[in-house]
Ligand SMILES: [Zn+2]
């Protein structure tokens with residue numbers, strides 16, 4: 505339990521019991537992402553402490569409530585952490601990620617950095633038995649990336665630029681390559697991330713910051729610019745430089761969550777080049793099964809994403825390391841079974 509920013513405590517609780525429509529999941533693994541880090545440091549707006557973190561989680565169904573039929577005890581599952589009410593106007597449209605009463609597992613409700621969690625059965629999705637549960641935690645992130653790319657509607661042969669090659673940038677690179685984008689151009693200042701990006705299907709790996717990469721992107725696209733630029737770095741500056749990389753009519757994805765204000769930016773390029781800025785938020789439940797299939801089929805290899813693993817009772821050390829070296833880490837996994 506995160507009692508206050510940068511202060512974890514270990515709390516004993518009775519084993520939860522499943523009510524009707526609910527399941528108890530014995531947690532196997534939780535991946536820690538930038539959202540968790542910002543809650544840990546106190547930089548995430550609107551969080552009430554204490555909070556049990558953890559929203560990218562896999563486990564095994566331990567018990568089910570009386571009327572649950574979608575999963576059975578012993579089944580391996582991944583959790584969809586996007587809490588939605590199911591009855592507001594946005595939920596009724598299938599946009600459960602935009603629910604008027606939305607929350608996040610591990611923020612508004614208690615998360616998976618625990619041995620057991622209790623949640624509604626509709627939030628768990630079955631995993632094939634052969635997928636390692638630690639690496640499978642990345643499927644949640646993959647689902648958010650998939651959600652963004654469906655909105656971008658990447659077409660075969662379109663040049664696509666991905667700024668930043670952390671976990672989400674690498675997954676964007678992989679899905680853009682699978683969508684037939686050509687070329688996929690990635691931008692990062694970190695050599696090992698660029699090498700990994702090439703394994704994910706990037707054709708050109710540009711070692712530079714975004715500002716310096718503009719001329720290189722224009723050169724690699726024969727002067728035309730890219731059809732799609734996806735920003736996974738979240739810097740305010742990358743909005744302007746990202747738009748400079750686009751061809752007229754291009755699409756820009758401000759994928760990374762950012763609260764930074766953009767200064768010195770005018771809407772003129774949106775008019776002049778008829779640019780589309782396409783937002784995307786988290787994932788919808790319908791993104792989960794196809795994302796599980798992308799990993800189960802081997803199309804997306806999530807094994808290289810785990811930088812380090814810590815047992816649950818050493819979660820504090822995991823967060824200290826993540827805060828010290830955010831650029832060196834793709835995902836830290838908290839092992840609830842250790
Ligand atoms: Zn996350």
Ligand SMILES: [Zn+2]
Pocket residue numbers: 588589590591592593594595602603604605606
């Ligand atoms: Zn709703």
